[in-house]
Amino acid sequence: MRVGVFGATGAVGKELVQVLGDRGFPVTELRLFASTRSAGTRVPTPFGDKRIEVYDPATPPRLDLALLAVSGDWSKAHARQLVEAGAVVVDNSxxxxxxxxxxxxxxxxxxxxxxxxxxxxxPNCTTAILAVALAPLHEAFGLKRVIVSTYQAASGAGAEGMQELEDGLREVLAQGGQATNKFFRHPLPMNLIPHIDSFQPNGYTREEMKVTWETRKIMGLPDLLISCTAVRVPTMRAHAEAVTIETERPVTAEAARRILAAAPGVKLVDDVENALYPMPLTASGQYDVEAGRVRANPVFGDRGLDLFVCGDQLLKGAALNAVQIAEALPVRLAA
Amino acid sequence: MRVGVFGATGAVGKELVQVLGDRGFPVTELRLFASTRSAGTRVPTPFGDKRIEVYDPATPPRLDLALLAVSGDWSKAHARQLVEAGAVVVDNSxxxxxxxxxxxxxxxxxxxxxxxxxxxxxPNCTTAILAVALAPLHEAFGLKRVIVSTYQAASGAGAEGMQELEDGLREVLAQGGQATNKFFRHPLPMNLIPHIDSFQPNGYTREEMKVTWETRKIMGLPDLLISCTAVRVPTMRAHAEAVTIETERPVTAEAARRILAAAPGVKLVDDVENALYPMPLTASGQYDVEAGRVRANPVFGDRGLDLFVCGDQLLKGAALNAVQIAEALPVRLAA
Structure with missing residues (x-):
């Protein structure tokens, strides 16, 4: 299969190439596209060294699958053209x-x-990580209300965000004071920034509303009552989320744990006696979303549940999910 | 007034001495107590250099006010004896x-x-910071349900916790991999630990239940529906909390903002157009608890509100609140 990765030098683009290799995706030809800045450089991939190309809209490449890890503007401008040129397009924006x-x-x-x-x-990274845990709980107990507080890693702002966190930490440890910031609105080292994407008229950020809008669409629940507080935290690449749900039917922690343990894409990590629960330290680099700290939340009588989830933002939150989408389309793609 | 600070060499103890000085507390004699490890050393204070003493239960000091920043076990063993010896005791444990x-x-x-x-x-640091924001909202709108997710700084584990975060960050930045940990159950640098204090049979940690138990007692609302997820994050000394409330009476973001702007101990920081909201970067070292990101939460119809609060864990979360308690008792203490 002829596969193109767009934005191949970014944090998600690199993971896309890696995940294609790790999962044995049937790539016959891999082409990597990025901005002129890195054009012509060669990068090692699981499919051999590849040269970075610049996409030329005048001569779209012949691809079976195009994986886009580029800006929304770029996708808007070019995704449909790639489809017209024969590719199935999975867009991360x-x-x-x-x-x-x-x-x-x-x-x-x-x-x-x-x-x-x-x-x-x-979907949005936070949403993808949340949805794999919410869907089986909805099927078992019915979701009525969902309240989410996020702990989002620097990787959500791409490779530059990760580098800025690392550089900033070095700066603060060496000199004290505040780190300089450019990609994040405020210095992230030793700080929390409750502001991801732009503010909307209702006071929520676009990132927070994405969790609402996208979760409803993915789960087919257009009226689901769901809200989010999205916070950038000084971690590197796994997003965590504290989730409180009110269910339609009675729920117990034990029943919820059983459901989550059997859910695809979820790894139940919930052995508090041995201090095992979801953490960026253990979830980073993993395909599965960790779910744990499962407990009945008496705020909603016998219909409340709390859980904590943590998933790799670059994998389930981006690259892995995109490749999984492609894997689910084998017949069409092979045709 | 003869004032004793117990645990004077710890993170909270040092702040107690500083706050007494900064606020011009009427100290006529200051005595500092700590463990044998630091006994005899002299430390500079706003009231002159003081020698660290070791408390001898056989001869309790004559004090008007004893501020305890020691372990719960120590307080249990000695607090009542200090009262019998004539002191009013404010206990941080x-x-x-x-x-x-x-x-x-x-x-x-x-x-x-x-x-x-x-x-x-x-009270517990998270609870004190939460209560100053919740109380005025309760008075105005009535609290029905409260759901809190915390972002708690290393200082909550004392000076050793702060040092471990700093040392661990240096270690990770120099060598990669994971930092060593001793005071925290897992490495904190670049990580999140959803585990503060011990786990209870109901699946919540003791830290989380403290927020429930103590908020109810402070606010005089023994049946308040309130739950918490407490997470340690790699910040230094300010705790943040994402708070969702359901109110008894209709609430709007604008009305809530007006209430918070006038509330004692609260600084409304809620100008999202200029990217102003509560953050550890700005709340650290401040007496007031920052409150912002105030918005109507449609999950609870016209009775839902979200806000984000951030307060210095060592100040409003500990030392400042203790000194404020002492300040409110002038007549008795002067007698």
């Missing part, structure tokens, strides 16, 4: 996620939604 | 907080609860 004719897919939750679409959207 | 005959006080919320007590408990 937010450009098409809420378009009616574009499926938004987390394969463990709504693989069938992809249908015959040739342009498929990959 | 959790030893007496839930005892019926010991007031648990956040002066902005329930100063009168101190009554004529000679042993007064200072």
């Amino acid at each position: 937010s450009a098409f996620r809420l378009e009616d004719d574009v499926p938004l897919v987390v394969p463990e939750v709504n693989a069938a939604a992809a249908g015959n679409a040739r342009l498929i959207a990959n | 959790s030893a007496f907080r839930l005892e019926d005959d010991v007031p648990l006080v956040v002066p902005e919320v329930n100063a009168a609860a101190a009554g004529n007590a000679r042993l007064i408990a200072n």
